[in-house]
Amino acid sequence: MAFQYLGQAILVSLQPLNLLVLVLSTAAGLIMGMLPGLSATMAIALLTGLTYNFPTQTALISLVAVYVGAISGGCQSAILLNIPGTPASAATALDGFPMAQRGEGGYAIFLATTASFLGTFISVIFVLTLTPLLTEFALKFRSWEFFLLAIFGVVICGSLTSQGNALKGWISGILGLLVAQIGLDSLNTYPRFCYGNVNLMSTIQLIPVMIGLFGFPEIVRAFRKNSEQNVIKVNKFEMKRGFRSIGKNFVAIVRSALIGVGVGIIPGVGEDTGGWLSYWASKSTSKHPETFGKGEELGVISTETGNNACIGGAIIPVLSLAVPGSAPAAVLLAAFLMHGYRPGPLLMTESPSFVYNVCIYLAFASFAMWLIAMLVSKLTIRILGVQKKILMPIIFTLCVVGSYLINYNLFDIKVMFVFGLVGMILSNLKFPAAPFLLGVILGPMADSNLRRGLNLSNGSLLPLVTQPICIFFLALILIMILSQTGLFKLFRKKNRKEAK
Amino acid sequence: MDTQSKDFIFSFVLIALGIFVLISGIAIFNDAALPPYSVTEFSLSPGFMPVVLGAALLLCSILLFFQSLKGKGSFKAAVCENSRQFANWIKPAFKSQDTIYMAVGILFMFIYSYFLVGWLPYWAASLIFLVALMLFLRAAKWWKVIIISLAAVGLIVLLFQVCFNAALPS
Numbered sequence: 001m002a003f004q005y006l007g008q009a010i011l012v013s014l015q016p017l018n019l020l021v022l023v024l025s026t027a028a029g030l031i032m033g034m035l036p037g038l039s040a041t042m043a044i045a046l047l048t049g050l051t052y053n054f055p056t057q058t059a060l061i062s063l064v065a066v067y068v069g070a071i072s073g074g075c076q077s078a079i080l081l082n083i084p085g086t087p088a089s090a091a092t093a094l095d096g097f098p099m100a101q102r103g104e105g106g107y108a109i110f111l112a113t114t115a116s117f118l119g120t121f122i123s124v125i126f127v128l129t130l131t132p133l134l135t136e137f138a139l140k141f142r143s144w145e146f147f148l149l150a151i152f153g154v155v156i157c158g159s160l161t162s163q164g165n166a167l168k169g170w171i172s173g174i175l176g177l178l179v180a181q182i183g184l185d186s187l188n189t190y191p192r193f194c195y196g197n198v199n200l201m202s203t204i205q206l207i208p209v210m211i212g213l214f215g216f217p218e219i220v221r222a223f224r225k226n227s228e229q230n231v232i233k234v235n236k237f238e239m240k241r242g243f244r245s246i247g248k249n250f251v252a253i254v255r256s257a258l259i260g261v262g263v264g265i266i267p268g269v270g271e272d273t274g275g276w277l278s279y280w281a282s283k284s285t286s287k288h289p290e291t292f293g294k295g296e297e298l299g300v301i302s303t304e305t306g307n308n309a310c311i312g313g314a315i316i317p318v319l320s321l322a323v324p325g326s327a328p329a330a331v332l333l334a335a336f337l338m339h340g341y342r343p344g345p346l347l348m349t350e351s352p353s354f355v356y357n358v359c360i361y362l363a364f365a366s367f368a369m370w371l372i373a374m375l376v377s378k379l380t381i382r383i384l385g386v387q388k389k390i391l392m393p394i395i396f397t398l399c400v401v402g403s404y405l406i407n408y409n410l411f412d413i414k415v416m417f418v419f420g421l422v423g424m425i426l427s428n429l430k431f432p433a434a435p436f437l438l439g440v441i442l443g444p445m446a447d448s449n450l451r452r453g454l455n456l457s458n459g460s461l462l463p464l465v466t467q468p469i470c471i472f473f474l475a476l477i478l479i480m481i482l483s484q485t486g487l488f489k490l491f492r493k494k495n496r497k498e499a500k
Numbered sequence: 501m502d503t504q505s506k507d508f509i510f511s512f513v514l515i516a517l518g519i520f521v522l523i524s525g526i527a528i529f530n531d532a533a534l535p536p537y538s539v540t541e542f543s544l545s546p547g548f549m550p551v552v553l554g555a556a557l558l559l560c561s562i563l564l565f566f567q568s569l570k571g572k573g574s575f576k577a578a579v580c581e582n583s584r585q586f587a588n589w590i591k592p593a594f595k596s597q598d599t600i601y602m603a604v605g606i607l608f609m610f611i612y613s614y615f616l617v618g619w620l621p622y623w624a625a626s627l628i629f630l631v632a633l634m635l636f637l638r639a640a641k642w643w644k645v646i647i648i649s650l651a652a653v654g655l656i657v658l659l660f661q662v663c664f665n666a667a668l669p670s
Contacts, residue, residue, distance in 0.1 A: 053666045167567060168507075171514065171560045178521060178553050188539055190532050190546035193524065223605035223637060224598040389639035394652045396609060397626045400617060401660060404669050410618045413669070417613045421606075429506050447549040454543040 005353040009360035012057050021054070022361075025062040026368040027376065029069020033089075034077045040070035040088070040271070040328040041434075042218060045210040046395070048335040049402025056339050057357065063335050064358060065365040067328055068120055071271055071311055072369050075112035075304055076377065080105055088271035088307040091279040095292065095299030102295060106377075110237040111297055112304045113373040114246055115253060119305035120366035122257035123264070123312020124359050127319070130265075131355050134320035138345035143453035144463045148473035150446035153323040155480050156266070157330075158435040166484035168431045176439020177446060179204055186448045199411040206334045208403040208416035209440055214331070215399050216420025217427040222388035237374065249301050252282050256305035263306075264313020264325045271310040271326055278306025312362060319343050319355055322445075327434035334441060338406070505589070508568035508582035511561050518558030525550030601637070608633045622668035626653045 012018060025047070032043035047066050051059035074089030079096035092112060099108040141149065154177065158169025182193045183203030194200040246253070256278035263274040282302035283292045292299050314325030315332070322344035324330035336343050341351055348355065403416040426433055457463050464470050528547030532539045539545045572578035593599055608629060616625035630649035635642060660666045 050660075165567075167560060167564055171557065171564065174553055174557045174560060178550070178557070181550050181553070185546040187544070188532065188537050188546050190528065190537055190539075192528055192546055192550065219609075220602050220605055223601045387639055389637040390634060390648060393630050393633045393637075393639075394648075396612075397630065397652070397656060400613060400626075401622075401656065401668065404617075405660075405666055408667060410669060413613050413617060417610065420609075429510055430503055451544055451548060454548075459541065459543045 002356060005356035006360060009357040013360055013364045018058055018061050021058050021062050022065050022364055022368050025065035026069040026365055027372050029066035030073035030373055033070035033073025040067060041331050042214045043070040044328050044331040044335060045214050046398055046402050048338060049207050049211060049405050052405045059339050060357060061361050063332060064361040067311060067332060068365040068369050071308055072116035076109055079108045088275050090272055091275045091303040092300055095296045098295035106236050107238045107242060108300055109377055110239060110242040111245060112300050113370055114242060115301040115304035116308040117366045117370040118253055119257050119260055119308030120311055121363060123261050123309040124362045126261045127312045127316055127359050130316050131319045132348060135345055135348045138321050140469060141345055143449040144467060145469045146449040147446055147453060148470055149321060150442035152473050152477050153442050154435055154439050155477050157438045159480055159484055162432050169435045172426060172431045173435035173439045176436035177443045180440050180443020186444060187451055204415060205406050205412050206440060207338060207406045208412045209419045210331055210334055210437055211399050211402055212416040212419030213423035213433045213437055217424045219392040219396050220424060222392040245297050249298055252298055252302055253305045255281060256302045257309040260306040260309025261313035264310035265316050271307040274310035275303040275307035278302040315358060319347055330434055330437050504568045505582040505585040507564055509586055511565035511568060514557060514561035518554050518561050521550055521554030521557060525554050604636060617669045621670045623653050623657050
């Protein structure tokens with residue numbers, strides 16, 4: 001059956017319209033990814049609204065392609081400008097820019113793009129094998145488990161995206177959960193926080209929130225007076241030399257891909273962590289670690305393989321548990337929901353072909369990305385020179401279209417603007433936006449399952465500490481919270497003192 | 501202003517929000533206990549989750565407040581230091597050119613989102629918005645701005661209204 005689904009997905013991908021969408025979306029993703037300030041998250045958020053009218057499979061191809069393109073495109077600006085287009089490519093700049101400075105910009109781009117392709121491709125194998133296993137496990141979930149899963153998602157995402165202050169991540173997640181309470185409640189249809197507004201009764205739409213949170217702050221930041229960047233001239237790709245280098249470093253590529261997939265699966269950890277960890281692993285196992293940071297090819301290869309492998313890794317929990325592995329994956333989850341799919345434990349029962357479709361689209365997108373990045377790199381380098389003050393106002397008009405097309409409702413444009421301001425405040429105060437979005441996504445699941453669970457247990461909280469999966473999640477949540485309070489460090493210090 | 505001082509000010513906003521949500525949750529519980537809903541059990545009430553979240557937000561905000569005072573001496577000294585930093589930051593921040601540009605940019609976006617779109621056809625609203633904002637930002641010469649705006653709006657309308665048959669705001 002699996003092969004039949006895979007075959008069908010290949011046939012769908014090869015339809016002329018879908019091929020065209022694949023090429024255009026990958027190119028759009030590459031451009032968005034390479035422009036500093038336009039993240040992969042924003043690219044998917046923007047495209048989600050725009051693909052609303054597409055046939056479902058075409059929309060999925062488009063979304064997956066833009067994700068792959070955006071993560072991969074970040075390397076070009078990292079290599080040529082020393083400004084990572086996306087945080088995922090931050091480590092690429094360490095060695096890519098010195099390579100460009102010594103006249104090997106084209107060669108570095110070739111290595112980075114090929115490594116990105118391999119990283120995504122290897123991760124597809126893991127999506128195919130791990131997703132059904134995780135889904136089978138998730139079928140054992142009932143109300144309490146779903147509630148704890150939602151809380152676990154918000155807690156871990158808050159911890160891992162908050163850059164050192166987990167409290168801010170958790171507050172952001174709680175705020176998102178609060179936004180999800182607006183509208184008619186799912187059990188009693190009671191209008192919560194609606195104040196008589198009919199638009200609010202139908203709940204806050206996810207896409208305008210997402211576009212506002214991630215797109216708006218980047219747009220407004222571009223209005224500041226900042227200096228223009230000079231782009232370095234690029235040499236030829238030197239493909240023969242590049243393939244030799246890829247072959248020579250294949251072990252490092254596989255290692256980086258494994259790290260990337262592993263990091264991607266952990267909810268809340270993004271592609272940037274995958275890139276950094278892969279870079280660190282290659283540096284620490286290298287015979288010449290002193291060459292890293294000075295234009296080492298392996299540095300570029302490892303980072304790009306690692307961050308792209310995260311794409312597949314991050315999609316695994318999206319498909320099996322409906323908990324995203326990274327911020328762009330959170331947006332992708334929302335996009336899947338919008339297109340009528342219900343990722344989670346029942347996915348393999350309700351839409352068994354979906355996982356295989358996503359895998360094939362990922363594989364096609366990675367191949368398209370490699371080809372397009374090679375073909376249009378001269379053009380994309382020129383795009384890097386486009387002023388943000390021209391680009392960003394145009395992007396805002398697209399944000400308006402994206403928000404409007406969800407329901408053909410002008411109210412959603414206003415919602416996008418309001419959450420844009422919220423996103424700006426959060427960004428200025430260094431509160432991560434990803435847990436906020438995850439809170440909005442998981443809020444209804446947490447609310448309805450908690451109350452359903454309480455109803456079934458006659459108001460008792462006992463199932464939380466008697467059911468094995470609940471105990472597992474509860475322990476994970478507690479460990480996650482306690483690990484952020486510095487309690488573990490205190491224990492370690494005490495133990496060391498006693499040992500001395 | 502350092503992040504701690506920003507957190508100090510923001511924690512007050514969050515505490516107020518937490519209290520508001522908590523009170524609203526209790527009000528929802530009381531209201532939902534009456535017909536036609538008649539949900540008298542608190543754990544089943546639509547107000548239950550808001551109360552839980554309000555309490556959680558309140559707790560986290562109080563923790564953020566105390567976190568913002570860390571490493572700044574006694575409680576009183578820390579509060580004074582954070583307040584002083586905020587007062588010193590707010591005036592220059594409002595006078596800074598970056599802030600003015602961003603604030604005016606947001607104003608343009610507000611007028612476009614709330615008034616122009618819906619009042620005018622999408623193409624006209626977007627054209628006015630793009631030309632006005634780009635001219636204000638001095639993104640390019642005026643004739644280039646007009647050409648870029650016309651091309652951008654034309655492409656968007658072509659792509660969505662013609663190719664995808666999607667109705668744009670009118």
